Amino acid sequence: MLLIVGVGACAPTVRPAGAPVATAMLSADAFIATDGTQLPLQSWGNLENPDAVILALHGMGDYANAFMELGEQLGPTGIAVYAFDQRGFGRSPTRPFWAGVASMVNDASDVLGLLRARYRDRPIYLLGNSMGGAVAMITAASRGHLMDGLVLVAPAVWNRDMMPWYQTAPLAIISHSLPWLPLSGKGLDIWPSDNIEMLRRLSRDPHMMSSVRVDMIAGIADLMDLARLRAGDISVPTLLVSGAKDQVIPPEAVAALDRVFVAAHMTDYHRCLYPAGYHMLLRDLNGPLVIEDIGRWIRRANRAGDGGYAFSCGGS
Template structure:
């Protein structure tokens, strides 16, 4: 089965002799035919070989966030060691879960920063697993989580961080007229990409006709590297909380979220740090460069040399952690990685115009086999 997402994003790779309208129709037809026999039931987690058994562990949540509509969102918590200097509310990416933060969280906890990582609605063990709750509801969830944490810890600075989709959600939250008052927002390879007029039409049609049909990335005709850390990719693949198939409705929601986030960039409020890796194969450099140009004056930009999409899970992920920590604790200092200087040089070079290929990281099944 060919993933609908892959077809939408590869419209421009169809033969140029086919008209734009024809390309849309061809893409739509290919996806429709490929969906024959598709299941609407989420697949069970894969069973790892004995040597990878630890990668399939299910870690129970440390707490629940009970929200205004009665939903309970589970979260993992890594408590700060010693006197707490801050709290980091950490949001995962598309098809990922609270476990996305288990590699960097101990580092921050050791530096006196508590990390709270909830499952976002529709992901992990949160309600309506596999369904798209809508960006408005997801933003409201984060707003309520912020209020709960600030009520529980009125004297401790609260920071927000989000990876990929989580970063896009934070961009919507912090661009609103009623953006919450927090100590700062850290965006890690946020999912930002305006695909352009008409590019999402095939997906929109399919999601309307078959909203609950599932697509996967097992047959993608490309090789995408989300991280250079095989252990992290194995954990992502075998983690029982990871989603391995995606409803077309959820893909449509993600595409809309990316466009909304890119548009919201100029209106963001508060102290901001945005981190991007120059080896990111999921969020195109052109899309990120456009967002960097429109973020509010004073935003700190951090370009990580050799960094992939899953920045904190890369082999050099600690470099990103150090930058984040420095920005939190010494906001006027240069970043240890030199990423702020690299970002300025990168922008001056006018990043490559070629659009990249964007796929949810959890679709990279073949990398973990």
């Protein structure tokens, strides 16, 4: 009885977008959403006349600067990169609260629409990393007309059906009884990357989140469930990249997503699996190779037009 009372008294906190009060806009350093919320924006490359444009969505605990390496490497090749701090993360005003799947997908869709209006004759790609990959999948499944292609980098697709019960049961209870409880990865002996210097730098970055509320973890679990459910509805050209040494999202979860895409007979789908890759593929020691593959996939897609081109991973 006490547990039931506690659950009813402490529901998970969600801070979704508010009612629309204005038109969404992009400034030089912010995405101003329709509810007036300003989400910090970063960009790289030739923003005036790029050959292609990427909107990149970051992972849990991260923020827009997650794509610095991607932007600095692809920018000089003619591919502009945009990224914003998603609600609840980085420098966003609602940090550290979960915004809900609908708000995150709507934000991504609005920025895609703004980029489409700005670059009317240029291809627009949506790239999602980890948690951002799950957001990107749902966006592509429901609003594929806003993009010319989808890039998934170690997407968070470890849905509850694949998790052992001893992980899902406590999460369901704690997220309702103690939603404010902060959780971190300390003591789990999980290495997200082999780039130790980069990890040390991130540990000193105040915009990174070293711990998150447990109700945010529950929200991300909901997000992964929905992303996996909608995977079969994706029809846009898609590139899936992942690492065999990923200790955050089990490789078997990504392999299951790969099977869904293959079974769907997508006309333009490619997968790159990097034997030495960890979860933070774009910032691993092998990151430049992964980024080069992403750039080649986008450039070849643009030249081929119909997506019926040959593509191989690993810089070949």
